[in-house]
Amino acid sequence: MSHRRVNILLVEDNHQDVELILRALQKQNLGGKVKVARDGAEALAILFPPGQNGTDLRESLKVIFLDLKLPKVSGLEVLRAIKTDVRTQAIPVVVLTSSPQETDIDECYHLGANSYIVKPLELDDFTQAIAQLGSYWVLLNQTIPQ
Amino acid sequence: MNSVNNKPQSRIFFGSLRVRAIALVLLAIFPLLGLTFYSYLEQRKEAIREVQRDAIMVARNVAKIQETLFQSASQLFQTLAQLPQVLQKNPAACNLLFNRVIENHEHFLSLLAAYPYGDIFASAPRSSKAINVGDQPWFKEVMRNRDMVIGAPLSGRITGRYSLPLAFPVHDQTGKVMAVLASGLDLExxxxxxxxxxxxxxxxxxxxxxxxxxxxxxxxxxxxxxxxxxxxxxxxxxxxxxxxxxxxxxxxxxxxxxxxxxxxxxxxxxxxxxxxxxxAFASVAHNLKRNLIILGLVSLLVIAAAWFGSGFIIVRPLKGLERVTQQLAAGDLTVRAGPPYRSGELGLLAQDFDRMADAIQERDNRLKQAAAELNKRVQELNAAYQELESFSYTVAHDLRAPLRAIGGFSRILLEESSKNLDAEGIRYLHIIQKDIKKMGNLIDDLLTLSRLGRRELRVRDVDMEDLARSVFAELRKKEPERDLKVIFNSLPVGRGDWDMLRQVLENLLDNALKFTRPRVDAVIEIGGEVSDRENIYWVKDNGVGFEMEYVPKLFEVFQRLHPEGEFEGTGMGLAIVQRIIQRHGGRVWAAGKVGEGAKFCFTLPQEEAQGETDTPVGGQT
Structure with a gap:
């Protein structure tokens, strides 16, 4: 497993959204650096594999795109797990969701989310938003040096 | 504890039933006291009469006895005056005779006989000296009157005892006074x-x-x-x-x-x-004293009886009633004063109290039932609200995701694979694109409406005119090429949630812009005024208008008065306006005429404590 090149962890259960997101990231040449988790449990398994593994991945990650409505373990619980664990709490988390609910926004920021994006409905808006997110968080934003 | 105890002690003391009962007893004792004194005065009068009767009786008896003594003295003198010893003026024989007489008559202390010139020739008791009584007043008087004379009392020359001198003349055949007899009548x-x-x-x-x-x-x-x-x-x-x-x-x-x-x-x-x-008054005074003492003792007994009796008869039952009342006031609605009930007014009072307590308890039960029912309803409402919320969440998330996919992929199809499609296929894809956008708007409006129920109002002063101008400018940017006239009248500052009021103005102005589009001389006018207790705002246009009979439908969700092809929109705008204004405690209404335009009005209460008539029931989830 070469985690070394994984910069983005996309946690999203909707296949169509995954495809649209990946398509948008592709345009920024970031498509190959994405790891996809289909639910919350899978995301946690990737971030915290059994044993001492997973350090490489965690070190190469520059951002986590997190949907809130997920099967098994919800996005809020994943967020809480990431932000309360010393190994992951420094990784920026962008909540990427269809829910414009104020309670969700409120709770996410209090749990430590770095950004909260409501997915635009229009393809152009959506593609542009994802492309901006990718270029900002992966290319522009500076994370803690390894 | 309660207000009664805060009153001054003196008021309680003098107002207490116990003291009043004693005052009544004292009031009853006063006439008895008066009667006692009255009878004392009467007895006094009677005593005076009795004593005076006694006195006059004794006085009469004394007078009678004295009279009798005088009469017997007179008879004695008459008898002596005819005796030869006296007529012969024989001293020795007279002395003898006189001694016998005074020995037999204890009231005669002395007896004497004298010559008309005053010298005594015989006397008993016997005197050794020769005595002349010629200068004595009674002697002079008897010589003058020639009849029996009672003289002034004197301390007897002979006896030394008080006596009343009696003198009697002795006449000879010619009627001349030949001697005087005299006697000392004992007064002792x-x-x-x-x-x-x-x-x-x-x-x-x-x-x-x-x-x-x-x-x-x-x-x-x-x-x-x-x-x-x-x-x-x-x-x-x-x-x-x-x-x-x-x-x-x-x-x-x-x-x-x-x-x-x-x-x-x-x-x-x-x-x-x-x-x-x-x-005379001694016994009467004694009676009075005795009566007063008895009355005093009886009064003390009665007062003591009144004190303890009133405690038993009045104060104790009243205290009981007061305790029950306090318990009731403290919230224990099950307390009752009886049964059993006493007879009389206190019993009636206790019965009335219990009837009142029954009524209160019954009302309380009904209230509790009503409250329980209400609570149940609220919980049902809460549950329904939770359901609605999760529904809106579902709408927001689960409906938008597939919509985005349909939109996204049909767009990609249009962009990347259009060379494989004929003109008709491309037209279909455009239709799909347009309807997806419409559905997206619908979902957004639905979410807005559901959010309105939950969001807390952040009330503050809102410059409505400024807000209207900025909203209008924003909307105007969408169709900058349109030629229309807009009139801003001055709007009063309103109190409300800035974001929500912005939404209201946006929806109303958007409608005005939309429905004036067919007109070449479109005019939109915005105004407001301060009324009695509320501010009124209105947006008027000369657009296509509507029929007044449809006014009730205007503010309903998804209600449209025009075919969809004619004017875009979800049919939610006015429903949102109404919801917001209702939450501010205001009213919304509309007037219009087909082909002439429409006027939409809403009000905002002026009071700070404006009625938030329907606060969110669900709370945050």
């Missing part, structure tokens, strides 16, 4: 008589003649006998009335007197008996 018997008459201590006896000269007085005869005392009121009364009763002060002691006159020929003399008033 009067004192003895009074002492034996069983009269009260310090009673006095007085005998006077008609000139006010004291003939005898008991006690202390030596002080008064022979003195002339006509000035004493009592003696004046005696002399003028003859017989009767009187009151007077003699020797500093108030006394009651009864007096009588001797009958003729001794009517010059009068007898009075005086009894000290104190003696």
């Amino acid at each position: 018997w009067l004192g003895r008589f009074i002492m034996q008459a069983n009269l009260p201590k310090y009673s006095i006896l007085l005998m006077v003649d008609r000139r006010g000269k004291v003939m005898f007085r008991y006690p202390d005869p030596q002080k008064y006998i022979g003195r002339q005392l006509p000035e004493i009121d009592l003696i004046k009364t005696m002399i003028s009335k003859g017989e009767g009763v009187a009151e007077g002060v003699i020797s500093g002691v108030p006394r009651l007197f009864g007096f009588a006159r001797l009958s003729a020929p001794f009517q010059d003399l009068q007898v009075a008996v005086g009894i000290p008033q104190a003696a």
Whole structure:
């Protein structure tokens, strides 16, 4: 497993959204650096594999795109797990969701989310938003040096 | 604890039923006291009458006895005057005779015979000296009157005892006075008589003649006998009335007197008996004292009975009732004063109290039932609300995701694979694109509407005119090429949630812009005014208008008055406006006419405490 090149962890259960997101990231040449988790449990398994593994991945990650409505373990619980664990709490988390609910926004920021994006409905808006997110968080934003 | 205890103690004391009961008892005792004194006064009068009756009776008896003594003396003198020893003026024989007489008559202290010139020729008891009585007033008088004379009392020359001199003339055949017989009538018997008459201590006896000269007085005869005392009121009364009763002060002691006159020929003399008033009143005063003591004791008993009795009869049941009342006031609605109930007013009061408590308890039960029902409804409502919320979440998330996919992929198809499609296929894809956008708007509006129920109002002063201008400018950017006239009247500052009011103005102005689009001379006017208790705002246009009969439908969700092709929109705008204004406690209404335009009005309350009529029931989830 070469985690070394994984910069983005996309946690999203909707296949169509995954495809649209990946398509948008592709345009920024970031498509190959994405790891996809289909639910919350899978995301946690990737971030915290059994044993001492997973350090490489965690070190190469520059951002986590997190949907809130997920099967098994919800996005809020994943967020809480990431932000309360010393190994992951420094990784920026962008909540990427269809829910414009104020309670969700409120709770996410209090749990430590770095950004909260409501997915635009229009393809152009959506593609542009994802492309901006990718270029900002992966290319522009500076994370803690390894 | 309660307000009663905060009152001044004195008010409780004097107002307490117990003290009042005692006051009543005292009130009842006062007439008894009055009656006691009245009877005392009556008894006093009666005692005075009785004592005076006694006094006058004794006085009459004394007068009678004195009279009898005078008569027997007169008879004795008449008899002696015919005896030869006296007629012959034989001293030795007379001495003998006189001695026998005074031995047999205890009232005659002495007896003597004298010549008309005054020399005594015989006497008993016998005197060794030759005595002349010619200068004595009674002697002079008998010589002048030639009949029996009663002289002024004197302390006897012979006996040393008080006596009343009696003198009697002895006539010869020619009627000339040839000798005078005289006797000293003992007065001391009067004192003895009074002492034996069983009269009260310090009673006095007085005998006077008609000139006010004291003939005898008991006690202390030596002080008064022979003195002339006509000035004493009592003696004046005696002399003028003859017989009767009187009151007077003699020797500093108030006394009651009864007096009588001797009958003729001794009517010059009068007898009075005086009894000290104190003696007369002694028994009456004693009665009064006894009655007062009894009354006092009875009063004390009655007061004690009233004190303890009122405690048992009134205060205790009232305290019980008061305790029950306090328990009821404290919230224990099950307390009752009975049964059993006492008889009388307190029992009725307790029964009335219990009826009241029953009524309160029943009402309380009904209230509790109503509250429970209400609570159940609220919970049902809460549950329904939760459901609605999760529904809106589902709409937001689950509906938008597939919509985005449909939109996204149809767009990609249009962009990347359009060379494989004919013109008709491309047209279909455009239709899909347009409807997806419409559905997206619908979902957004639905979410907005559902959020309105939950979001808390952040009320503050809102410059409505400024807000309207900025909203309008924003909307105007969408169709900058349109030629239309807009009139901004001044709008009063309103109180409300800035974001929500912005939404209201946006929806209303958006409608105005939309429905004036067919007109070339479109005019939109915005205005407002301050009314009694609320601010009124309105947006008027000269657009296509509507039929007034459809007004009720205007503000309903998804209601449209125009075919979809004609004007875009979800049919939610006015529903959102109404929801927001209702949450602010205001009203919304509309007026319009087909082809002439429409006017939409809404109000905002001026009061700070404006009614948020339907606060969110679900709370945050």
